[in-house]
Every structure is written in C-alpha cells, then in structure tokens.
Amino acid sequence: MKSFKADYVFPVCADPIKNGVVTVDDLGKIISVTDDKAQPSPDIPIEQVSGIIVPGFINTHCHTELSHMKGKIASGGGLIDFIKDILSFRAAETSEILAAAEAADQEMYVNGIVAVGDISNNSLTAPLKAKSKLYYHTFVEILGFLPESAEGLFNKALETVGEFKPQSTSITAHAPYSVSKELFKLIKRYSDTGTNLLSIHNQECEDENKFYRYKLGGFIDLYKHLGVDIGYFRPQARNSLQSIIPLLTNRQKILLVHNTCTNLKDIYFIKRFDRKINWCFCPNANIYIEKRLPKIDLFVNQGLNITLGTDSLASNSKLCILSEMLTLQQNFPTLSFDTLLKWGTINGAQFLGIDEEKGTIEVDKTPGLNLLTGVDGFKLTPDTKVKKLI
Structure with a gap:
C-alpha cells in the first residue's frame, strides 16, 4: 500500500x-x-x-481512429469544410492509423484520463483497446442518409460490434444530417431490446438546422459534392434536434455531443419527451471547427447532466480533459472548479455505467x-x- x-x-x-x-x-x-x-x-x-x-478524468467523446489526421485540417473553416477534409484525408495505411491511435491512447493515459467513450466506424482499434490501460466503451457509428441503404448499413454495424466482443460496445447514429429516418428506426428497435448507449453529434453548426427546416444551406452543397441524391428529403417543421428526438429510444442513455447551436427552445422541447438525455461538450474542437462555443450557461441553468470530451486529434491539438476544463473556465468565468470537476469525472462515469469503479x-x-x-x-x-x- x-x-x-x-x-x-x-x-x-x-x-x-x-x-x-x-x-x-x-x-x-x-x-x-x-x-x-x-x-x-x-x-x-x-x-x-x-x-x-x-x-481520473472521463473522456466521453473521442475518435482515436482519426488520430493520424492531427494537423492535417486547417482550423476555423466550419463544419462543412471539415467533413470534406475528413473524407479527403481519412484514408491511410493501417500501420499509420494504428500507430497514431496507440500514441493517442498513451497521451490520454499520461493526461490522467482513465475511461473513454470512443467513436469507431470500423474495428481497427479493437486490439489496441483490448490491451489498453484505459477503459473504453466503443460507439460503433453508422452514417447513411439514403433510406434504401439503411438495412445494409445496420447489418454491417452489427458485424463490427461482433469484432469488438467482448469489449463494451453499442451501435449509434452519427448525426441528424447523416442518418435517414429509416436508419434511426432500426437503431431504435435495436436499442429497445437491450443495453445500447447512444452518442449522437448534435447541432454543430447553423447549417444543420437550416437543412432540416428549409432544405437549404451547406449540407445541400455537401451532398452534391459527394454525388448523393437526396431528392427524397423534405423540409421538416422543426430543426434537426427536435426532428430526431421522437425517433430515439426512451430505454437507453443518450449523449448529445457538441450542441454548438442548441438553444433554450430545444432544451424545453426535449423536456417534453421521456428521454434519458446527457450533454457532452468538446470546447476545444468547437473552437477549432466553428470558432464558437455552445451557450453553456443555458445548460447549467437548467441543471442538465453535462460531460466532457476531447473529440479527435483531427479537430484538437491534444487529448486532455483538463485542457477542455481550462477553455471553459476561460470563456465562462462563473463556472466553479467543483462543477467542472464533476463534468470531467463522475458525470461521465455515470453515463458510461462505470461509476461503481470510476x-x-x-x-x-x-x-x-x-x-x-x-x-x-x-x-x-x-x-x-x-x-x-x-
């Protein structure tokens, strides 16, 4: 001892x-x-x-499989250009991806992180996580905005989950602008039958809400750039978050990540539904991508459950929860040390279901x-x- x-x-x-x-x-x-x-x-x-x-700190949102993209994407270009750059730079040799992911894992360890909610689109990082000193829960993330592709993408996600076993995993949607209603329904059906934590990128830019309300803005250009015909999609009566909340299960904990453009009306709207919502902020990534931060005070004043994440090295210079706390302290001076510490420790542990140990x-x-x-x-x-x- x-x-x-x-x-x-x-x-x-x-x-x-x-x-x-x-x-x-x-x-x-x-x-x-x-x-x-x-x-x-x-x-x-x-x-x-x-x-x-x-x-020890809990990092509830990371993408270790993107660590090889550190420094490759210019900051401040906005989410649409960031997505295009991710798609352009993501491909790399497996050895390069794994070496960068291992370095990221070690960086988080040195920076006092003990557990990670990590987004994966494939099983490349499964061996790394199996031997890591950190606890990982892997969110196997699905992207697909075309209704006809929903079933095939969901089945592929099931295969990926199998490749991670016996590690802690779940299947989740990427974001409202990248997941069809049909795919959301498949994820809900799966979530209603057993434990399946959800982590969804939410309202990272104004274009996301504009896309849902009016079918206008940057995401129209993005899908044209990708050669994807979204002619079937019709403008909704509400913004992105309000449109997808009814499609989400009420039986699982849900982490909404980033929330850069979430407003008080959205929060009030969610409170009308029986959903187990948690909110994750990644302030350094928000500044890196959109050069703005969420309206943190709104969430604090509503007494909501808040956690912290680092996002990926594609959108951050380091993987350090203390760095995220420092950024919040600098921009929101009224936040107390005690509050920030809870966000970076017990709240994340409770969301991941490891609060009996961490x-x-x-x-x-x-x-x-x-x-x-x-x-x-x-x-x-x-x-x-x-x-x-x-």
Whole structure:
C-alpha cells in the first residue's frame, strides 16, 4: 500500500479535504480517504505532493481512429469544410492509423484520463483497446442518409460490434444530417431490446438546422459534392434536434455531443419527451471547427447532466480533459472548479455505467488519481497542469 498527502483532496462525492491523505493498494484500489490527523499505519509510505488530488478524468467523446489526421485540417473553416477534409484525408495505411491511435491512447493515459467513450466506424482499434490501460466503451457509428441503404448499413454495424466482443460496445447514429429516418428506426428497435448507449453529434453548426427546416444551406452543397441524391428529403417543421428526438429510444442513455447551436427552445422541447438525455461538450474542437462555443450557461441553468470530451486529434491539438476544463473556465468565468470537476469525472462515469469503479475517490473504487498543480485557490489558471499519480 501507498499513501499520497496533498494540500487538498477532492473526492467529488464529498467536500474537499484539506491536508488530505489517500491510501491505495498496489492495484490502485482506494483503501482510505482521510485528513492528516487520521493518517493510516506508520508502516505505509506517504508521498507528500503539492496541489490538489482529484479522480481520473472521463473522456466521453473521442475518435482515436482519426488520430493520424492531427494537423492535417486547417482550423476555423466550419463544419462543412471539415467533413470534406475528413473524407479527403481519412484514408491511410493501417500501420499509420494504428500507430497514431496507440500514441493517442498513451497521451490520454499520461493526461490522467482513465475511461473513454470512443467513436469507431470500423474495428481497427479493437486490439489496441483490448490491451489498453484505459477503459473504453466503443460507439460503433453508422452514417447513411439514403433510406434504401439503411438495412445494409445496420447489418454491417452489427458485424463490427461482433469484432469488438467482448469489449463494451453499442451501435449509434452519427448525426441528424447523416442518418435517414429509416436508419434511426432500426437503431431504435435495436436499442429497445437491450443495453445500447447512444452518442449522437448534435447541432454543430447553423447549417444543420437550416437543412432540416428549409432544405437549404451547406449540407445541400455537401451532398452534391459527394454525388448523393437526396431528392427524397423534405423540409421538416422543426430543426434537426427536435426532428430526431421522437425517433430515439426512451430505454437507453443518450449523449448529445457538441450542441454548438442548441438553444433554450430545444432544451424545453426535449423536456417534453421521456428521454434519458446527457450533454457532452468538446470546447476545444468547437473552437477549432466553428470558432464558437455552445451557450453553456443555458445548460447549467437548467441543471442538465453535462460531460466532457476531447473529440479527435483531427479537430484538437491534444487529448486532455483538463485542457477542455481550462477553455471553459476561460470563456465562462462563473463556472466553479467543483462543477467542472464533476463534468470531467463522475458525470461521465455515470453515463458510461462505470461509476461503481470510476469518477470519485471513495473506498473500494479504482478511479485513478490525478494531481493538479498551478491552481489559484479553487480556480484553474493557465498554469494549471495535471500529473497522473496512479
């Protein structure tokens, strides 16, 4: 066993402990969480550290299979051009894709991430995830806006899920603008029969809502660019999010990711439905792609369950939850350290269904321990750094 003593320990599930001491066994399981007045046995070595000890971070949205695209896409071009660039640069040798994914996995480990909700369109990363020190839940993502392709694409996704077994996986839709109503219905039918977490890209740009309401804007040009005839699609009476909510299951937890253009009317609309909605923000990717951030205050004021993600290295310079927290702190100064920490730990663990092991520093859990330095009181600063302790 080993103990770590810090200026503060933030268990997340309880008040911060001044001069806190966390004792773990050789597998990282928490044996005790106390202050220095109730230290464990003198036979247990204590490592004194300066800073705040927090649980390991949970990254609920990543694309490790896109890691080889780091630095290949110019920032600030908007989502439509970003999608075109993804399609242009995605193809690569398998060895290059896997080497970059392995480096990304190690980067997340060093940055104190202990669990990842990862988007995959194929099974290339399955061996990497099987041997990783991180916990992965893989969302096998389907894209297909033509109704006639729905069944074939869904069956292919089922095959991919089989290639990931026995790892934790589920089948999910990519985004409203890339999944037909027929395909949404197949995913709902599948989700109604067993456990199947959902993670859906939501309202990343204004063109998405314009496409659904009026069948106008950048997505019309995108489908022409791709040579896809979407003549069957008719404008809807509502925007993208309001149009797809009725197509989603009420039996599974749903993560809506990005939410850059989501407004208060959307939130009120969703509250009329019996859906288990969670909201994931990837602020650095939002800035990289669209040069804007979601209206975070709307979600905070409504008391919604919020998690954090990094998105991919195609849209981010690093895979670090602390970096996402820093960006939010800088742009929304009223966000407290306690709130940001919950978003980056226990909320993500609860969504992924691993909160019995991760997300808080509690006896018998194995959450991982991170040390944060350069914190001004309980305020993150540009000098704040994370060091993985276990």
